[in-house]
Amino acid sequence: xxxxxxxxxxxxxxxxxxxxxxxxxxxxxxxxxxxxxxxxxxxxxxxxxxxxxxxxxxxxxxxxxxxxxxxxxxxxxxxxxxxxxxxxxxxxxxxxxxxxxxxxxxxxxx
Amino acid sequence: xxxxxxxxxxxxxxxxxxxxxxxxxxxxxxxxxxxxxxxxxxxxxxxxxxxxxxxxxxxxxxxxxxxxxxxxxxxxxxxxxxxxxxxxxxxxxxxxxxxxxxxxxxxxxxxxxxxxxxxxxxxxxxxxxxxxxxxxxxxxxxxxxxxxxxxxxxxxxxxxxxxxxxxxxxxxxxxxxxxxxxxxxxxxxxxxxxxxxxxxxxxxxxxxxxxxxxxxxxxx
Numbered sequence: 001x002x003x004x005x006x007x008x009x010x011x012x013x014x015x016x017x018x019x020x021x022x023x024x025x026x027x028x029x030x031x032x033x034x035x036x037x038x039x040x041x042x043x044x045x046x047x048x049x050x051x052x053x054x055x056x057x058x059x060x061x062x063x064x065x066x067x068x069x070x071x072x073x074x075x076x077x078x079x080x081x082x083x084x085x086x087x088x089x090x091x092x093x094x095x096x097x098x099x100x101x102x103x104x105x106x107x108x109x110x
Numbered sequence: 111x112x113x114x115x116x117x118x119x120x121x122x123x124x125x126x127x128x129x130x131x132x133x134x135x136x137x138x139x140x141x142x143x144x145x146x147x148x149x150x151x152x153x154x155x156x157x158x159x160x161x162x163x164x165x166x167x168x169x170x171x172x173x174x175x176x177x178x179x180x181x182x183x184x185x186x187x188x189x190x191x192x193x194x195x196x197x198x199x200x201x202x203x204x205x206x207x208x209x210x211x212x213x214x215x216x217x218x219x220x221x222x223x224x225x226x227x228x229x230x231x232x233x234x235x236x237x238x239x240x241x242x243x244x245x246x247x248x249x250x251x252x253x254x255x256x257x258x259x260x261x262x263x264x265x266x267x268x269x270x271x272x273x274x275x276x277x278x279x280x281x282x283x284x285x286x287x288x289x290x291x292x293x294x295x296x297x298x299x300x301x302x303x304x305x306x307x308x309x310x311x312x313x314x315x316x317x318x319x320x321x322x323x324x325x326x327x328x329x330x
């Protein structure tokens with residue numbers, strides 16, 4: 001079971017890492033994280049959107065509405081240059097964290 | 111196909127945000143539910159797909175609370191940060207003027223004073239105007255930052271906007287003869303670099319005080 005505390009920090013990393021690949025709307029983002037994590041990381045509406053709004057307020061991501069050919073309107077998020085600056089140290093810190101866990105508890109790559 | 115927008119709006123009735131922002135949130139979440147419904151519909155009967163999609167809003171009270179918190183995250187700290195950085199902006203813009211006057215000399219000030227503008231040029235009102243202008247500039251920076259990105263360009267844009275407003279105000283005084291046109295020209299010429307520099311100076315601590323990524327555990 002992944003606790004809420006660990007999820008909070010890792011969720012920001014997961015979101016920024018996906019958006020660094022390409023802009024996505026909320027549903028795509030949630031699905032992609034779920035699929036790529038093999039179902040281990042799943043967002044609820046109450047965890048995904050408030051976090052996206054926080055990250056947008058901090059200037060890490062930018063949301064913009066787009067209208068699809070079928071008339072549906074979607075808010076697509078892209079990472080900002082400030083978000084990219086956050087992503088690099090996050091990746092490094094979590095790498096150090098997992099290496100430490102590996103040494104301490106034998107937690108390794110699957 | 112259910113009316114996802116109405117269903118979402120109904121469950122988010124307790125979400126108290128400015129109307130336009132609330133509409134955006136409702137629209138975005140209803141699109142999410144519709145996407146989920148379409149995905150589920152590929153494997154489930156419509157009724158069951160709808161039930162499962164709607165279950166995403168089962169804890170709508172938690173959703174409403176979390177969105178409200180995210181939208182108003184640490185408002186006191188945000189306001190303090192805005193005001194302090196705004197004061198830096200105003201102070202730098204204010205001090206830039208005397209620095210330039212030191213090079214061009216007193217005739218400009220004397221001419222402005224003779225025209226009855228001394229209270230505006232040297233009095234405490236000028237300090238107050240600059241400090242208020244600085245806070246407004248930082249507020250504008252904060253507002254346009256998500257769109258244009260944090261950094262020097264956006265700060266310069268905010269400073270430029272303040273300068274445009276200030277110039278328009280001063281021009282109105284000139285039009286009724288209270289400020290000589292050459293004084294207007296000199297002050298607005300100095301004003302542009304002063305406000306751009308001030309905005310850059312204010313944006314710097316603003317960005318330094320930006321919240322760092324939250325982490326469950328500190329890693330050194």
